[in-house]
Amino acid sequence: MAKEKNGSEVKGGIGLRARRVIAYIVLAFVSIMCLFWFYVLFVNATRSHEEINLGFHALPGTDFARNWYNTIIHGSQPVVSGLINSIIVAVGCAVLTTYFSAMTAYAIHVYTFKLKKVMFAFILMVMMIPTQVTALGFLQMIMKWNMMNSFLPLIVPSIAAPVVFFYMKQYMEASLPLEIIEASRIDGAGEFRTFNQMVIPIMKPAIAVQAIFAFVTSWNNYFIPALILTEDNKKTLPVLIANLRSADWLKFDMGQVYMMIAFSIFPVIIVYLILSKFIVQGVALGSVKG
Numbered sequence: 001m002a003k004e005k006n007g008s009e010v011k012g013g014i015g016l017r018a019r020r021v022i023a024y025i026v027l028a029f030v031s032i033m034c035l036f037w038f039y040v041l042f043v044n045a046t047r048s049h050e051e052i053n054l055g056f057h058a059l060p061g062t063d064f065a066r067n068w069y070n071t072i073i074h075g076s077q078p079v080v081s082g083l084i085n086s087i088i089v090a091v092g093c094a095v096l097t098t099y100f101s102a103m104t105a106y107a108i109h110v111y112t113f114k115l116k117k118v119m120f121a122f123i124l125m126v127m128m129i130p131t132q133v134t135a136l137g138f139l140q141m142i143m144k145w146n147m148m149n150s151f152l153p154l155i156v157p158s159i160a161a162p163v164v165f166f167y168m169k170q171y172m173e174a175s176l177p178l179e180i181i182e183a184s185r186i187d188g189a190g191e192f193r194t195f196n197q198m199v200i201p202i203m204k205p206a207i208a209v210q211a212i213f214a215f216v217t218s219w220n221n222y223f224i225p226a227l228i229l230t231e232d233n234k235k236t237l238p239v240l241i242a243n244l245r246s247a248d249w250l251k252f253d254m255g256q257v258y259m260m261i262a263f264s265i266f267p268v269i270i271v272y273l274i275l276s277k278f279i280v281q282g283v284a285l286g287s288v289k290g
Contacts, residue, residue, distance in 0.1 A: 092155035105168035127162035208278035
């Protein structure tokens, strides 16, 4: 019996190691497939228009400096101002979306009132409405309010984010005991102090995740900014990239297009690297609680 037990344990250990090896191989393959297209992007940013038309080449080219100069420094599009505009809009959207969505989820999660379920259902119904359906009315309203070429119509509406609210609500149900709120109230803390000093630290992993999503979504947003921003010094990077791609074929340069796209990706990577530590902390905290 002891020999059979030892043999089954050995077989189980070998099977576990085999599954781990297979899992690592699959994860490595998926990671390579995801990163490969970034490598293609950065390689093409170092090549000329003629070299890109010849097809893919694994090694970087020698035209990085020329593409950088013709696109960033002396290009036809105001790339630096577009970068600043995109940062302002994306950061503003990320901050407002995460903070007010967490506050709304806090109100629905903590308070008890008659229309609580109705409000929750209504917010989820708003989530089903596509942006394109309300775009015409939104544009007419912005024109009546004389807010064309302003960043406010791009930032302020991000306060109402039903998808982010739903995620925050689900996270609170799993990680925010009501006893903590009651204890804070007994100690004499007001609602805003309780939310800012007690709830926000607990919600850091969820806020970090949604901040990354909100930043990337706003950073890549083209539809609404293209309708509102008409002045070149107010346009964001996606609009400038579209303008560069739609240039006259005599001036069209794929090397410059790839350079601008590569240039626009770096802020997203930086934001992810800054906020990813909070995601890791949240996963570690959850494993410790479990």
